[in-house]
Amino acid sequence: MSRIGIKPITIPANVKVAIKGNLVEVAGPIGTLTVPFKPQVNVAHDAKENTISVSIDEAKHGDNRQVRALWGTTRALIASAVVGVTKGYEKTMEVVGVGWTAAVTGDKLKLVVGFANPIIMTIPKGVKVTVDKQFVKVGGPDKQAVGMFASTMRQNRKPEPYNGKGIKYTTETIKKKAGKAFGSA
Numbered sequence: 001m002s003r004i005g006i007k008p009i010t011i012p013a014n015v016k017v018a019i020k021g022n023l024v025e026v027a028g029p030i031g032t033l034t035v036p037f038k039p040q041v042n043v044a045h046d047a048k049e050n051t052i053s054v055s056i057d058e059a060k061h062g063d064n065r066q067v068r069a070l071w072g073t074t075r076a077l078i079a080s081a082v083v084g085v086t087k088g089y090e091k092t093m094e095v096v097g098v099g100w101t102a103a104v105t106g107d108k109l110k111l112v113v114g115f116a117n118p119i120i121m122t123i124p125k126g127v128k129v130t131v132d133k134q135f136v137k138v139g140g141p142d143k144q145a146v147g148m149f150a151s152t153m154r155q156n157r158k159p160e161p162y163n164g165k166g167i168k169y170t171t172e173t174i175k176k177k178a179g180k181a182f183g184s185a
Helices: 065-086 143-156
Strands: 016-020 023-027 032-036 041-046 051-056 089-096 101-105 108-112 119-122 128-132 135-140 166-169
Touching: 016 041, 023 065, 032 065, 041 065, 051 065, 065 143, 089 143, 101 128, 108 143, 119 143, 135 143, 143 166
Parallel strands: none
Antiparallel strands: 016 023, 023 032, 041 051, 089 135, 089 166, 101 108, 108 119, 128 135
16 A cells, blocks of 8 residues: 555646546646556546546555555656646756856856856756846746756756855755865974
């Protein structure tokens, strides 16, 4: 029995859900997302109570750990899609360094972070990026796309522990290290 998979997902009034084969399509005010699921997992939409329930065939797959793991994972992915199309997800990044900047031009993010050439990143479809001084806000309905773009952006110039320069999440704290101490003779 999955502790997460057994919980029903309540659907807000402004969200529409459609189950087509092995896809769950969730449409809301922010956007539309499709969540694929494996054939071992059963997904049912109760229009009367406005909930989605995820289950597996206990007699057939009850002792299979992988199918039970898919049960909880499928429920979590559908629940995050519902939250994504209603509220959306957002990550805030900070560019720390003297003269280091970020700018959005069209569907590209330009990062000037101390290299000889600027780094040009293509913004994926469905992800919205805004820049306010040294803060870069990455947002959108798809939790995975937002997190992946923010992570890729951080990988271009990870924060270093001596001066604290780099691209970091605003919630992240960098432990500073002491530099070389020149001995007194």
